[in-house]
Amino acid sequence: MIRLSDRARTFQPYRAARHDALAGLLLDANEHARGGLREHVDLAETLAGLARYPDPANLRLRRSAAAAYDVPTEAVFTGNGSDEAIDLLFRAFTDPGDEVLVAVPTYGMYAVQAALNAVAVRELPLGADFRLPEGALDGGAAVGSRARLLFACSPNNPTGNLIGRRGILDAARRFPGLTVVDEAYVEFSGAPSLAREAARAGSSLVVLRTLSKAWGLAGLRVGFAIADPAVIAVLQRVKLPYNLNAVASAIGVRVLGDGARLDANVGQVLCERDRLRIELGRRGLAPLPSDANFLLVPHAGATELVQRLASRENVVVRDRSGLREIPSAFRVTVGSGDDNARFLEALDRCLA
Structure with a gap:
């Protein structure tokens, strides 16, 4: 067998969210729900120059x-x-x-x-x-x-x-x-x-x-x-x-x-972040204060809950259990209003 370096032989690669899920309601990788390029971008000159x-x-x-x-x-x-x-x-x-x-x-x-x-x-x-x-x-x-x-x-x-x-x-x-x-x-x-x-x-x-x-x-x-x-x-x-x-x-x-694009993206997240935090609180959960586009939510059965959401509801959030300070927690990306509503409905069924 070809000899590997010691580093390669023992190396544990980073496991990205997309290693585990490529489809479903993806609220696991802190992506922007309304991102992408929805408007036409003229790339004719760039594409013509790809040689x-x-x-x-x-x-x-x-x-x-x-x-x-x-x-x-x-x-x-x-x-x-x-x-x-x-x-x-x-x-x-x-x-x-x-x-x-x-x-x-x-x-x-x-x-x-x-x-x-x-x-x-x-x-x-x-x-x-x-x-x-x-x-x-x-x-x-x-x-x-x-x-x-x-x-x-x-x-x-x-x-x-x-x-x-x-x-x-x-x-x-x-x-x-x-x-x-x-x-x-x-x-x-x-x-x-x-x-x-x-x-x-x-x-x-x-x-x-x-x-x-x-x-x-x-x-x-x-x-x-x-x-x-x-x-x-x-x-x-x-x-x-x-x-x-x-x-x-x-x-x-x-x-x-396009600064207006950035402002619109951020504004949408901030509005939905507040609403999602309040709704989780109504369900007896206490997400940590967030300055980002996601919430970390302590929950005693986080690993099992994450698995139920994925297998029963096709809703994907990230299991972040194992932190020394918070042994059991999940992280959920702030999605669009429709995404968050679907997540909360699925959460209610999985917590019932």
């Missing part, structure tokens, strides 16, 4: 993202989802045997990429309110000599809350490596992004953004990293030459100039 390779620098898309996020173009990296930026940060800024800090509980991709790159994970527990307190790195007790990256997700997945701007900035000042802030859900929070702070020369912040959530384009696979231009130059150097296809890039340019 040629795209621009390796992705310059048009980087300029559009820079305008949308109010940062310089040279401070923007464009990738195949923000997951590509996470992957490249490990490749460019860690070596096997190094460590990364991860504010937990959080998105599983950071630990998956650490394992794939033979990098150890040191957990940095969030507080009881799932926020990162100022002084979390006091005395350097949590920081080993080989710590290279610190990952924090805000709003956090799966808890849904902003973890605290002051705590993040305090950690970035104290941490000797790069502090990576995943802002995939920030548009739903009403809070200012840290993108402009990250884009400054000499900054140790890296901010991740995406078109998958508020923009409603998860299938496009377009994400961004915003950082000191020197950091972005490294990511540009180590990425694959043609990491984004021409069609995805052209659509990204088109939608980033």
